Amino acid sequence: MHITVLSSLDTHCRDSAAARLGRTHGNSAVVLHDLLDGSLVLRRVYRGGQLFERETTVLEHGCLSCTVRLDVVPTAERLASCGFDQVVLGLPPGVAAAMAAAELKQALDGRMVIDNAVLAVDPAELEDHMWDRHTLYESGFTAMPEDDRTSGEFLIGELGHVDSVMLFPGLSAGLSGETRIDSAHWRAGTELVGQLAPHAAVIGSADKFTPGCYDHVEAIARTRPGVVRRPPDDATGTFSTVLHALSKPLHPGRFREALPQLAAGTHWMRGRLWIASAANIRITVQGIGPRVWLESTGPWSVEAAAQAKPHTGVDMVLDGHAHHGDRGTVLALTGRSEDVNAQEIRQLLDGCQLTEAEMEAQPAAWDDPFELSKAL
Structure with a gap:
């Protein structure tokens, strides 16, 4: 039957x-x-x-x-x-x-x-x-x-x-x-x-x-938390999706300040975050209309993504890195085309990454404990 x-x-x-x-x-x-x-x-x-x-x-x-x-x-x-x-x-x-x-x-x-x-x-x-x-x-x-x-x-x-x-x-x-x-x-x-x-x-x-x-x-x-599907190629209509990937850890303070700007006017935000102050933890983010939340899904995989076999049509992980494994930030934001400006979103996220100087410095130079309640 x-x-x-x-x-x-x-x-x-x-x-x-x-x-x-x-x-x-x-x-x-x-x-x-x-x-x-x-x-x-x-x-x-x-x-x-x-x-x-x-x-x-x-x-x-x-x-x-x-x-x-x-x-x-x-x-x-x-x-x-x-x-x-x-x-x-x-x-x-x-x-x-x-x-x-x-x-x-x-x-x-x-x-x-x-x-x-x-x-x-x-x-x-x-x-x-x-x-x-x-x-x-x-x-x-x-x-x-x-x-x-x-x-x-x-x-x-x-x-x-x-x-x-x-x-x-x-x-x-x-x-x-x-x-x-x-x-x-x-x-x-x-x-x-x-x-x-x-x-x-x-x-x-x-x-x-x-x-x-x-x-x-x-x-x-x-539908696994943190999974991001590649958006449709046509972005000329009423709605569009912006997909952006980052290979460096995010500064916790700058990202917390950027999150409300990313969520504003976004119908659906989803992805995974590599936060510098919780570098070993895979944090997923989801925003649906007026609600935004983050959650830990445990440690990052120790295997490089290049060795993984994602399901058809699903962007499971970033390209692998010899030292970073599958760590990285991937975000997708869907909303009305006038509200999700690809250039502005990518510049905002790029600015959240640690600079080379911050990556070379001791954590105390940039560490801002990433409290999820404050981020929301």
């Missing part, structure tokens, strides 16, 4: 995408899961566009992972035994495709394979989602008060993991009767999808959908 995992923030987008995905095979079941208040899971199963099963289940602990493990996965296993050729699993809003895929792969046997991981999104709302400061719970996307992710954080995670992005008008468009397709906001959002997920197939209502694109190993590789 073939499985398609479908995620979204918007139930209207998800349901529209699920209906279309259900038509890619002749003998398909479409399952829509929703996590409601009180740890209640609503499950609806469709065959040929007709509802044939509607059940509710009360979970002892109604978190997103329990919903996947105790309802989504058992439903897939049960439908596999019923002889369906394909099952489309429409996840509850806010549930990550990566979580579902990991749980499914643990439970899969020879009868089931994950064909696709798909994100359904209204591109006209994408930019607003990226800058929304509210949590998923505050925005009403999940019933979990503990879910403090923003919509931008969820979408960046999904755009990195999925192999396909389906474009449909969202719930707000349906309620207002607004025609969004081919509007200026729709076109801009579609372009932004291409910058944020250059690996993914972007599928509009008239575009062909190709089953069988999901590669779990590749999806995990490209």
